[in-house]
Amino acid sequence: MPGRLKAKIVAGRHLPVMDRASDLTDAFVEVKFGNTTFKTDVYPKSLNPQWNSEWFKFEVDDEDLQDEPLQITVLDHDTYSANDAIGKVYIDIDPLLCSEAATVISGWLPIYDTIHGIRGEINVLVKVDLFNDLNRFRQSSCGVKFFCTTSIPRCYRAIMVHGFVEELVVNEDPEYQWIDRIRTPRASNEARQRLIFLMSGELQRKIGLKVLEMGGNAVVGYLQCFDLEGESGLVVRAIGTACTLEKISTFPATATHPNNSSPSKDMKEPGFGEEAPGVPLSSGPPTPLRAQTFSSFSPSKSYSRQSSSSDTELSLTPKTGMGSGGSAGKEAGPLKALLKQQTQSALEQREYPFFTLTIFPPGFLLHVGGVVSARSVKLLDRIHNPDEPETRDAWWEEIRQEIKSHAKALGCHAVVGYSESTSICEEVCILSASGTAAILSSRFMQDGPLDTEHRLSQQPLCVFSAGSERVEGDMGSSASLGFEEVVSPGCGFCHIPYDELNIPFPAQLTYCYCCRRYKVPDVLFTTIDLPTEANVTGKGCLIQARLCRTKKKAQGEGNAMAISNLLPFLEYELHTQLMNKLKLRGMNALFGLRIQISVGETMLLGLASATGVYLTALPSPGGIQIAGKTPSDITYEQHISNMQKKINDTITKNKEQYEINPPEVVEEIIGSPIPEPRQRSRLFRSHSESSDEVSEIDLSHGKKDAFVLEIDDTDAVEDIHALLTDSPTPAGFYSCNTEIMPGIQNWTSAIQMFTSVRVFRLNANLTNQGLNKIFSDLCENLLKSLYFKLRSMVPCCLCHLNFTVAIPEDELIQVAVTAVAMSFDKEQTLENGKRSGEKTLIKAITENDEQLQFNLELNAESSSPNPLGSPKAPSVDYSSFADRCSSWIEQLKLKAHTIRRGSVKTTSSMEKASPLPEGRSRSLRSNRSYSGSSVAVVKMTPLSFIPGAKIIKYLGIINMFFIRETSSLREEGGVSGFLHTFIAEVFAMVRAHVAALGGNAVVSYSMKECVFMENPNKNQAQCLINVSGDAVIFVRESELELTSVQPQSATTQTSNGGEGT
C-alpha cells in the first residue's frame, strides 16, 4: 500500500443547461480511480455548483498510480430516468509521483465530452501521499522523470547518458470490437480515450523500469506514438534516452560546506564535489584523459560527405543495406583504435547505441557522419495476444539493426537525433526510422553494470566530466586549455568519422575550412539540431522537398511489393530535390532533416523538411549548372542559358537574403564561371554530382565544382521549374524547423505557437507532375498564409516548423503544421561580440544558468552575513524530499552526506525563486491566484526554452489524447469549424492542466497525431488528437535580474553575451 491518492471536488462553472424546463442543471460528480468510485452530493438547480466535497481517498499501489488516470465524471441528476453525463476530465497523476515535479493539482479544468466538446469547467484538488517506503521503487518506476525535450532539460545537468530505451504495448482497438456495433459513439470514444490513457501509463511505467535497471533516473527525448492499425489493433510505442540527471542548484550548499562557500568560480562545482580530490585538482585529472580522447583525431583522419543511406525492404525479403563500410574504423591507426575502444566499448554493450537527443551537452558530440535511415513495408495482421507484442517488436528490431549497421558503415558507433515513425493505409504499414550517425565522447557514458566497485572507480570520471563541461561552457573553446590536439568545437563535429580511403559512398573531401587539419565533406545532412558551438556563416532557412507518386490500387502482398518498389525512387528524388534546393540557397548543410513518407491507396507522399545553413567549416557549394543533352538547337540552348541565368540570379539573391558571404569564397564565385560538368559521375536521370577523386583533394579549393542538372527529358525541366517556384520568404521573416536560427539571438519575449491544418481534395486521374505541383503548392500556400497571419510579429522567425502529411482517404491530402513564431529585435546589438556571435541561443542560456547560480550565491551571502552559522535552507518538506530522492540516489551509491546536501540545495533554490520557503506553498499560492476572475496565461512552444525567460522547474510530462466526434457537422461550421473548435479545445485543456500543476508554460510541445475523418453525406466527422510536452514554471529574466542586481555587476566578465536572450 504505497500510496494514497486524495481528490476534492470544489466547484463547477459554466455548466451546460441540462434541464430544458428550468434552464438549469442538477449536477453531481463521480470520482473514479481504478475500480473505486466516489460520488459528491447533487447540487440542485445551478450552472455554477459549489460541491466543496470532502477529500475522497484512494489507497492504491503505485503501479496503479502510474498506469491509471483519475477519472472525474460530471453528471446531471435525473429522478426518473438515467442520469445524463455532462462530460469527463482525465487527470494524469504521474507528475505528482515525482518529488521534483508538481506537488498538487489544483485549478479549473475543462469538462470534456467527445460529442459536445468542452462543457463548463470543474475546480478540483488532487494530492498524492507516497508512504515512506524505500522499497516502493522496486515494484514500479515512480520517480523516474520524463521529458519530451530532446536536450538535457534546462535546470538539470547530465551526470550520465545511459542510452536508448524503447517499449511498445498493443491492444485491441475498442472502435473495432464487436460491442461497438451496439454502443453509442460516446461510449466507444470514451473507451478508446481511457484505453490509450491506460496504455500510455503502462508504457511509461515499463520504460521507467528499464531506466532504473540501467541506473538512470530520467528519460529525455521521450517520444510516444500511436499506431491505429484498425482491425488489427492499437499499438502504443515509445522511445527515449535514459539519463542520470542532477538538478542544477541555483544556490550552493553554503551551510553544509563551509570550505566551499567562497564566492568564486569554484562554487560551480557540481554536487558530487566531495568525491573529487578538490576543486583545483579536478581540472588536473582531465588533462590526460582529454588528450587521449582527442588525440585520436590526428591529421591522418579524413573526411567525407553526408549520406542519406536508405534501404527499403519488404517483409518477405529482408536484405541488409550498406554494410560494406563496416570495418572502416578497425583499420585506423592505434590512436584511433584507442578511441574506439574507449567509447565503443561503452556503446557496444548497449543493444542499440541510439539517442533521441538532438541537442547535446558541450563536448558530447564529437563527429557527425550523416543521416542513416531505414524503412520497411509490413502487412498488418491481427494482434492475437495483446500480452505478447512480439511481432511488432521484431519489426522494429529489424529496422534498428539496420540503422545500427548503416551507422557502422559510416564509421560511427552511435546514432543521435533518432526517431521512429509509421504510416498506415489499410493493411499496409511503412515503418521508418532515421537518425544521424555520430561519434560521441565517452564522458557521459559509463560502461559495465552498476556494481559498487565499478562505480566507485568511475566516480572521478563523473566529476571530471561535469567539471570540464563547465570549463567548456565558460570558455567556449577548449583551446584555452592548452591542448594542441584538441579540436575546436566550432568545426569538430563536421570532421569525418570514417576512413577516407574507405568511404562508404561517393563523396568529396576537403580540409576543414576552420582548422585546416581534418577532412570535411562537401555537404552534411543531419537529423539533429545545429550544435550550439557550430561556426555558421549567415542565417539559415527552411528547405523542403515534396514529392507525390501515384501507385496502382492493390491488395495484400502485391500492394506491399508495389510500395516497397516505389520507396527507393521516392527517397532518391527527395534527396535530389533537397540537394538542389540547398545549392540554390548557397548553403552546404542540413539540420533537423525529417523525411516523412505517407502511404495512401493510390499514391505515396514524401515530404522532407530540414533547415539549411552554411557551415563555415565546409567548402562553399558550387552553383547549379544546367546541361542540355543535345546542345544542337539554338533556341534550346537559349532556353537553357535563360534558365541558367535565372538559377544564378536566385543563388545570388539567396546569398544576399541569408547573409552568406564567406570571405574567400565570394570572389571565386563571381570570378570564375561554373566549370564543365563531369558526365562520368552522373548518377540517374537528371541528377549528377561531380566529385573529385579522393586523392585530388587540395587545400586551395580552387576547383569549385558545380552541381549539374542535365535536362534530358521533360521531368528535368519540371524539376528545375519546381526548384525555382519556391517563393522566397517575405521580408522580415525567417523560418527553420530546428530549435534555433543561426544568426538571430536577441529574441523578444513575444512568442506565438500555432497549429494549422489543411486538407486538399484532388481530382482523379492526375499525373505525377500534376500531383507534385499540387502538393508543392499546398505546402507553399500554407507557408504564405502563415507569413501573412503572423505579419504583425515581424521581424520574426518561425521556429520548429513541423509539417506532417497524411492521406486520410483517397484523393485527400492533409498537411498539419505546428510551429512557434518568435519576434526578435532588428538591431543586432550583440554584433560586437563577434567571436561568440555564432554561438547561439542555447549556449547563452546555459551560460545564464551558470551565471544565475553564481549570482544567487552572492546574493545569499549578502543577505546573510554568516552563511556558515545559520542554515536557513532546510524546511519542513525537506525530509520527505530527501526520502524521495534517496532511492535513486542510493542506487548511485552516494554517501548519505551527499544526499542531505543535495536536497538542501534544491530546497533552498526554491526559496530563492519565490518568497515562499518551499515548493508546495508556492504552487498553492499560484493556484489560488489562478482561481480568481481571470485566467492565467500559459505559454506553449515546441521549443525547449522560452526566450527571455528561465525555466526554474519541470512539473512533469503532459501527454493527452482526445477524440471528438460530431453528427451535426454542418451545424458546427463544417469540417473547418469542427476542427477549429477541437484544436482550440485541445489547447485549452493543455493550458488548464498545466496551470493546475502550477505551471505557466509548456515546452517541447508537439501534436503527434491529428487523424481526421469525415463523412459529409452523413453530416459526420471524427478527429483524434494526441499532444505532448513538458509543463514548466518559468521566470522572466528581467524579474530574476531584479533579485540579483547587485551581484550582476560583480560577475560581468562571466556574463558577456548572456543578456541577449
Add this chain to the structure above:
Amino acid sequence: MSVELDVFVGNTTIMDKEVYQLWLNGYTVNDAVKVRIEGGVMEECEASAEVLLSDTMDQYRTFQMCERLLHHPAKLANQLLFQIPPDRQAMLIERYYAFDDSFVREVLGKKLSKGTKKDLDDVSTKTGITLKSCRRQFDNFKRVFKVVEELKGPLVENIRQHFLLPDQLARDYAAIVFFANNRFETGKKKLQYLTFQDFAFCAGQLINNWTLGAVGKTNNMMEDMDVDLDKEFLQDLKDLKILITDKDLLDQHKSLVCNALRGKTNVFNEMEANFKNLSRGLVNIAAKLINAKDVRDFFIDLVEKFIEPCRSDKWTSIDMNLYLTHYTNSAHILDTFKHHAVWTRYMGVIKSCILRMYHD
C-alpha cells in the same frame, strides 16, 4: 481540386481589428476580402487573394466562435477556450457593443420585440447598414435590456459592470434601455432633426432627476429604480397646473419674467406675446406626464409646444437659456406658488433638455 479544410489556431488567439470591424459590419467573407484587397494589405505583405480569403474565413470563424462569449462579456475573461490578452478582450467587447447612430435612431423608444426585429430589413434598407449588423445591434439592445431589467441598483453602473463597457457606451445603453422601457416616441417627422446623442443626453437628465433612484428615496436597491419615472413626482406635477389655471399667478409670472428680460434680448416682443402659450405648453406637459401615453409623447410635445414656436420667432439659444432661467426662477418669487421643489425638479430637466434639443 479544392481546399476542403483550412484552419489556423494560435495559442494566443490572433484577431485582426480590421477584419473584426468588417465582420461586425455584416460583410460576407467575399465582400470583406474585396475591401481588404482595396485597402492594400496585399501589397504590404506580399500576399495573394487566396491567402487573404483563407485568412478572412479563418478570422470570421474565430469571431463566430467568440460571439457566444461576447453575449456575456464577463465570461470572456474567465473562459478557457481562447487565450486573449485583456486589452484585446476589451477591444472585442467595446466594438461588439458599439452601434450606429443612424440605426439606433430608427429603433429608439420602440418596443424591443420580435415584431420590431422583423422590421429590421426596412431599417437596413433605409440606413444602408447590413441586415446582419442591424440584427446584432438590435440583439445587443435587447440583451442589455433583459439583463438590467432584472437587476437592482443604478442602471449605468449595472450595464458597465455586467457588460464590461466603457463609461460613455454604458451611458448610451442606459439611454436606450430607458427609452425602450418608457416607449418614448422619437420617430415622428418633427423629431427627425434630433440625433441619438440629443436623446441620450435627455435620457441622462431624466434618469438622474425624475426616476426613483434619482432622489435617493429608496435605499438604492430597488428594481427599476432608474428605469421607471418616479410616480409620486408625476402625481405632484399636476399641482403645477395652478401656474396656468390661476390667472393672477400667470400674469404675475409673466410680468416677473418680462421685467427681468426687458432689453436683454432681441426677441423680447415675440416672447412677451407668446409667454402665456409657452407657459401653458410646459405646464400642460408636466400635468399630463402621469398618463403613460403622454409620457411617450414627451419629446414630441416639447418640440410642438415649445421649441417650434420659439424657432419660428427666431429665438437664439442664448435667448432660450435666458428665458428658461428667468421663467424657472421667477416662479419661486410668486406669493401663492407653493410647489417649489417639484417645480425645480421639473424645470431643471426641461431646461437642459430644451437647450440640448434647440438646434437645427
